Amino acid sequence: MDADFDIELKLLLEGVYLKYQHDFRHYAVASLRRRMRQAMTHFHCNTLSQLQDRVLHEPQVFAEMLRFFTVQVSEMFRDPAYFRALREHVVPMLRTYPSPKIWVAGCSRGEEVWSLAILLEEEGLLERTIIYATDINPDALRTAEAGIFELDQMAGYTLNYQQAGGTRSLSDYYSAAYGSAIFRQSLKSQIVFADHSLATDSVFSEMHLISCRNVLIYFDRELQDRAVKLFYESLVHRGFLGIGPKESLRFSPYARAFLEVVPGQRIYQRT
Template sequence: MNQFIPVEKNIDEELEKIEIHLLLEGIFLHYGYDYRNYAYPSIRRRVWHRVHAEKLLTITSLLEKVLYDSACLQRLLADFSINVTEMFRDPSFFLEFKEKVIPLLKTYPSIRIWHAGCSTGEEVYSMAILLHEEGLYEKTKIYATDINTDVLRVAKSGQFPLENMKKYTNNYLQAGGERAFSDYYKVTDTGVKFDSSLSKNLVFAQHNLVTDSSFNEFHVILCRNVLIYFNRELQNKVHQLFYDSLGMFGVLCLGNKESINYTNMNDYYEVISQSQKIYKKIK
């Protein structure tokens, strides 16, 4: 029996880049999904993971399978989708948001928030809890979007693993939570389900930051640790989308590894919090 041997360590790097270019171009031309400007090292790792998972030997063979097998395409797109999240991830961010952004939001008669790249929704529910405790949730609509319909289905359900609650409770308390975190969910046979009152003002929808346009004007946009997977050209394109989607004095929240610096939009914002990457549109 022939033993399957990974070959990417020995492949010519220039040939590998050509194969990946053809794969991404084929996906775009045939299906309309555009991953051509994602950060190359990240895409490369995920492409080779899918090559091995499909028991193939080359990226070109993966291209052939993807073009003729839509189920294989979906598996590859799932590999491309980055779904790392948790409740009150980076508690210091939520503390800073509470201190420096909430006072601004309290001046508005209604609030629209866009959480772009929401994954399975833990941070969306975290924001709903924060706004509830600040007395703002009733006048807020949160639009939570992601390219991946599978993670959106999880987010919409509001159901998460019970074993995660200890860590999430600790995050909540570090983020300045004012109640018992367990007040917000009920334990079920399959995990925990967050209270329906938290989801009544949430709208979950599929949206592709690469190809889709603005769909509303927002007071706050959160896109945390998504842009790190895009190259500079695509980052600038998405920053233009966010700029077009924010009202004047709207707030943009990025991840701790991201920055508005060195983008085309740098001069259009002022810093609210450099450490937590929170910016206000001023032009």
């Protein structure tokens, strides 16, 4: 029954928080229900209580569970109009700072981070910019840092790159080997990969641009407000915040603290 499942779900999330200090208690319930059922199938558990027992007593199971708690779906230059808007409207402002700092929150497997590094390289900004790429999933962070993606994805990524205003060929930035595209390691010279939770951690640096796309939709209202507060406190005056196309600051307590500067692309500026 759904009622029993929701009781078990609450107990699982509370147990994970108490045992591992990862807080998923304010993630959107509908999405969690779906992903926990997928996890039950994966771990051959008939009930969520059985899965909870394994998660609490087998740390390796919890480590694997992180891919079910979080959504690891993205692509390079996803929503090309967003990256074109960054290039045309945000980069000119970033040029005015001696050392811009960018935070990609919830970077997943790194597609957006590498996309931003390429964009900044083409705009002559990468060598004086620091990009912080954060996530709560250690496996995702390792994948992001490696910069290795499936070669058969490159055709779609190339189309995105071109539509995003790319000035070269995407293939200039990677080499192909054994069915994989290995991106140029010099691109990550200015990237710092680190563990950070929007649910429990605090501000760690002053930022000029924060990109957190398609993450807030998996949070409930309370956690969304916490995350936006964190972004507000992290940004410099007139710093930029980019969120996903299905996300909005309209109902946030901080809505009046941001001005949407690129209508339709969900790019805001702290006022």
